[in-house]
Amino acid sequence: MEAVTLRLVRRTKTPVIGLLLLALCGAVAVAWSSDAWKPAPSAAPDSSEVAKRMQMLWVLAELSGERKFSSTITVQGSFLAEEGLAAEVDRWRREAGILSALELRQERGREVYRGTYNTAPYQGDVLLFQENDGRIYYTVTLSAEAKGGMARTAEEAERLLRQLGEAKMGSDWNATVRTATGASLTDGFAAAEKALAEWGTAVPLDRYEDDRTISVTYETDYMGAGVAMKGRQANLQVAAHEDRERGETRLSFGTPLIAGEY
Known part of the structure; x- marks a missing residue:
């Protein structure tokens, strides 16, 4: 397979630092x-x-995390x-x-x-x-x-x-990329949302939240085909999960939805 070159166009001037639940x-x-x-x-x-x-x-x-980058x-x-x-x-x-x-x-x-x-x-x-x-x-x-x-x-x-x-x-x-940050649950998710906004429009379609987890599913104009949800096409899910034992927040970015656990 030939090497793939992807030209990413952001909507801000901030420099780039380097984004069916089924397990x-x-x-x-x-x-x-x-x-x-x-x-x-x-x-x-x-x-x-x-x-x-x-x-x-x-x-x-x-753009959102600091360490432990992995993909599935x-x-x-x-x-x-x-x-x-x-x-x-x-x-x-x-x-x-x-x-x-x-x-x-x-x-x-x-x-x-x-x-x-x-x-x-x-x-x-x-x-x-x-x-x-x-x-x-x-x-x-x-x-x-x-x-x-x-x-x-x-x-x-x-x-x-x-x-x-x-x-x-x-x-x-489906695919998921994961990372971790030392930020709190709310700050970690806020960083993820900021990253989403820098690349285009992200309309939230569904949200789940408890004392350790925030998960939101979006329809974006830059993530391609999705799955039907509430009359729209969900093509990106973002989740933050606070691991208090390790003192970190795990961030997951999935398309069209996250594959596996947060």
Whole structure:
């Protein structure tokens, strides 16, 4: 894949410092109990769509946080099984171009296949299982701890989306960049909101708040396609969570929504 160059245009003169809640560990529980996680088949993204949006998330994180930068991209989808689970898992692995073997396990009374492939500087965690509707559901979680790793996960996500799309194993994706700051919960979230405003319009659509967490979902004019919410398109979620034991506030920036925990 060619290197992606993204020209970011801010709306302020402040210099740049460097932006379905679905965790892999919770994917099984969600799918067991609900029809909510059944993404419609989607075409593969433009060759640089994932990379551009990941870069934007990273920029927002750099403007808001101070340390512990990391990124996660989740590629997820489902397809109708034509043969048994084992055969379909092998077929999916071939189509996805993943060479690592997947291990059969029993979880929550179901057979699931899990595996990991490590390709410096990122890691891929794979999960497949079959639901009662006869479909095979899968997630591939790509995790990295540095900006270079983030760029590589974007390339891998685009590759998976392209190959699985061509194989008609309908897939979708979401992504999250995380950082931490020594600021308080309110000050940390205020810094994140300021970063959002510097790049364009961000209309809040939904807000959750308690004594340790603030989470707001937005429709922005710079984060691309989103998911339907309250008659608009949510394409960015920002969350701040105060970790009092560690004396820091974790900030998460996700598109279209945050993948995993805050």
